[in-house]
Amino acid sequence: MPSLRCINCQTEFPTTSRIYTCSSCSGLLDVVYELNEFTGERLMSVWDWRRASPKAVDQSGVWRFRELLPDADESEIVTLSEGNTQIWEAPRSAGFAGMNRLAFKHLGMNPTGSFKDLGMTTGITQAKRLGATSVACASTGNTSASMAAYAARAGMKSYVFIPSGQISLGKLSQALDYGSQVLQLEGDFDDAMRLVREVANETPIYLLNSVNPFRLEGQKTIAFELLQQRGWQAPDRIVVPGGNLGNSSAIAKGFHELLERGVIEKMPKITIIQAEGANPLYRHWLQHRDQKESENFEPVPHAFTMATAIKIGNPVSWPKAMRALEWSDGEVEFVTEQEIADAKAVIGSDGIGCEPASAVTLAGIKKLVAAGTIHSDEDIVAILTGHVLKDPDYTVNYHRGTLSYSDKNGHKVELQSNHANAFTQIPAERTAILKALGF
Numbered sequence: 001m002p003s004l005r006c007i008n009c010q011t012e013f014p015t016t017s018r019i020y021t022c023s024s025c026s027g028l029l030d031v032v033y034e035l036n037e038f039t040g041e042r043l044m045s046v047w048d049w050r051r052a053s054p055k056a057v058d059q060s061g062v063w064r065f066r067e068l069l070p071d072a073d074e075s076e077i078v079t080l081s082e083g084n085t086q087i088w089e090a091p092r093s094a095g096f097a098g099m100n101r102l103a104f105k106h107l108g109m110n111p112t113g114s115f116k117d118l119g120m121t122t123g124i125t126q127a128k129r130l131g132a133t134s135v136a137c138a139s140t141g142n143t144s145a146s147m148a149a150y151a152a153r154a155g156m157k158s159y160v161f162i163p164s165g166q167i168s169l170g171k172l173s174q175a176l177d178y179g180s181q182v183l184q185l186e187g188d189f190d191d192a193m194r195l196v197r198e199v200a201n202e203t204p205i206y207l208l209n210s211v212n213p214f215r216l217e218g219q220k221t222i223a224f225e226l227l228q229q230r231g232w233q234a235p236d237r238i239v240v241p242g243g244n245l246g247n248s249s250a251i252a253k254g255f256h257e258l259l260e261r262g263v264i265e266k267m268p269k270i271t272i273i274q275a276e277g278a279n280p281l282y283r284h285w286l287q288h289r290d291q292k293e294s295e296n297f298e299p300v301p302h303a304f305t306m307a308t309a310i311k312i313g314n315p316v317s318w319p320k321a322m323r324a325l326e327w328s329d330g331e332v333e334f335v336t337e338q339e340i341a342d343a344k345a346v347i348g349s350d351g352i353g354c355e356p357a358s359a360v361t362l363a364g365i366k367k368l369v370a371a372g373t374i375h376s377d378e379d380i381v382a383i384l385t386g387h388v389l390k391d392p393d394y395t396v397n398y399h400r401g402t403l404s405y406s407d408k409n410g411h412k413v414e415l416q417s418n419h420a421n422a423f424t425q426i427p428a429e430r431t432a433i434l435k436a437l438g439f
């Protein structure tokens, strides 16, 4: 039977307890599983067999891996056939970064356009199992879009706490369409996160941010599916954007569980990339990377990036992210707004595309190759977290040469559109069109 275990004091709780953190020491919780007969070959063959099964739970790229997921009655599972996202080779992106080869696993191809669906199927299923009728989250947009959809499927009421004016309209429109009650708070994501936790502790509303360990259980299947698609061969390195740090932690847990069960022999290096103005993990890791335990985490006040999905200064899951780095001998890097914008256009030029937060991966790889930390012949899978249509304003502004932001002192900073696909307006007549086409 799986149980909940505190990553600090190791106290265990049943998975039916409605807690988000340890009730003894407030540490983060993991869902842990017994090491049973499901190891190595046996796991791989059951999981491979299910890939061809027509059953709804087997078609889900999350529930297919249910030997290592929290207990759930099949009739209780809330699924939108999430997962099953492709890994694509990206030659132009590889060349841009100085790599021989590079592959992207695009989690933006999930039902609501981001990786959050993988955690929401397990999160909402757990909410149902506990008898919750309403759920809430703080969000930079994708978590709320995903929670709203899965709550709607389950017939639950949902409340989203979002920083006013700081999420893309695409994401806001999803939460509205799926019927969530949207609370736009006059504050940033870190305020919203603090407040939603307070509200969830005082009311029957079930909290679905990634501090909830059941969310991360779904997201860890990114590691399982990725390995399955590669014939159970682990890459050298996984590169992932870091915001609230749930996803990097979850992916590392997935690989670690398969290492313990003999499916893989070595952890891929987990490499977390943050935006320059929202890089608290990078700062912490620089100072504390050699310490076993480090308690004083300094948030970045008023975090900033135009990649709004990762505009987070006080990430909840930082202790689990530090564990991920230790397990895998990983790295943390940060990249500038300019680097993110250019990398995003290059990913687009491979015919793949992504939202700005996802593009930190390619920008980070380029920076780490230039620094000699990443070798050009490494086998890397970078994780694209959100769909290109999530934030079209950003993309259009980049290609039009009008992407800009205000710095801390209120000065306008204009970005260069180094990989722009410029477009102009012309009269609606044949000669003008032929001229524009170069004939």
Ligand code: F0G
Pocket (backbone or CB within 6 Å): 114, 116, 138, 139, 140, 141, 142, 143, 144, 210, 241, 242, 243, 244, 245, 246, 247, 248, 309, 310, 355, 357, 358, 385, 386
């Ligand atoms: N990429 C995208 C597209 C995201 O939406 C997020 C987080 C991340 C990366 C970072 O992942 O938080 O697990 O480190 N979005 C959250 C949200 C915070 O509310 O949608 P993380």
